[in-house]
Amino acid sequence: MNANPRLHIKQLTISLESEMLLAIDRVIPPGDVLTVMGPSGSGKSTLLAYLAGFLSPAFTALGQLYLDEQRLDTLPAEKRGIGLLFQDPLLFPHLSVGGNLRFGLPRQSNDKHRQISHALEQVGLAGFEKRDPATLSGGQKARVALMRLLLSKPQAVLLDEPFSKLDTALRQETRSLVFGQLREAGLPTLLVTHDRADADAAGGPVIELG
Numbered sequence: 710m711n712a713n714p715r716l717h718i719k720q721l722t723i724s725l726e727s728e729m730l731l732a733i734d735r736v737i738p739p740g741d742v743l744t745v746m747g748p749s750g751s752g753k754s755t756l757l758a759y760l761a762g763f764l765s766p767a768f769t770a771l772g773q774l775y776l777d778e779q780r781l782d783t784l785p786a787e788k789r790g791i792g793l794l795f796q797d798p799l800l801f802p803h804l805s806v807g808g809n810l811r812f813g814l815p816r817q818s819n820d821k822h823r824q825i826s827h828a829l830e831q832v833g834l835a836g837f838e839k840r841d842p843a844t845l846s847g848g849q850k851a852r853v854a855l856m857r858l859l860l861s862k863p864q865a866v867l868l869d870e871p872f873s874k875l876d877t878a879l880r881q882e883t884r885s886l887v888f889g890q891l892r893e894a895g896l897p898t899l900l901v902t903h904d905r906a907d908a909d910a911a912g913g914p915v916i917e918l919g
């Protein structure tokens with residue numbers, strides 16, 4: 710597989726009780742962000758669940774999902790190499806910041822200590838290894854969650870309203886940091902949001918559902 714694959718959502722339709730909820734046919738090139746917006750109930754969470762591999766059997770999905778030439782939709786969630794970032798950073802409270810980042814690293818990686826300190830430096834948190842996540846601000850937690858995700862070397866990323874719990878000033882800063890890191894890592898990314906400013910900061914195409 711290439712270092713920087715593209716994500717192809719190919720002729721996807723998702724229906725609920727024989728009513729079509731959404732239809733998408735898109736390629737997300739490496740390092741690009743596709744933003745999905747739409748009112749409540751339009752299918753944003755359903756789309757994320759399909760991509761991540763945990764769509765409820767209540768829905769019927771037709772179409773395919775590819776990472777370059779590799780078919781993903783036939784694989785279970787844990788084999789897809791798709792990383793997720795949610796509204797809540799979901800850091801492990803019983804682990805330090807460093808322990809949370811270590812959790813993202815593949816078990817066999819070399820030089821874990823250096824990778825962790827480098828990751829923290831990249832997001833302005835140098836020296837935070839020993840901190841308890843409970844003592845971090847919302848923006849700092851979001852940055853740790855992002856770096857934990859990147860250390861796990863995903864092939865593609867899904868963002869589910871990742872900035873909505875941050876206050877306005879912090880939101881802008883966190884947005885540019887997250888999108889900058891994802892672009893630099895060359896990851897195809899799908900962002901679900903209610904906030905037009907998120908879409909603007911993402912800088913890529915926007916799909917409106919519903």
Ligand SMILES: Nc1ncnc2c1ncn2[C@@H]1O[C@H](COP(=O)(O)OP(=O)(O)OP(=O)(O)O)[C@@H](O)[C@H]1O
Nearest residue numbers: 725730747748749750751752753754755756765767
């Ligand atoms: N497990 C399920 N079984 C049956 N119907 C469901 C299920 N989950 C969601 N739905 C329905 O599917 C439709 C799409 O829901 P979805 O949660 O994807 O919307 P959304 O755009 O994410 O909404 P919100 O912005 O409120 O999170 C809605 O009509 C919802 O009621």
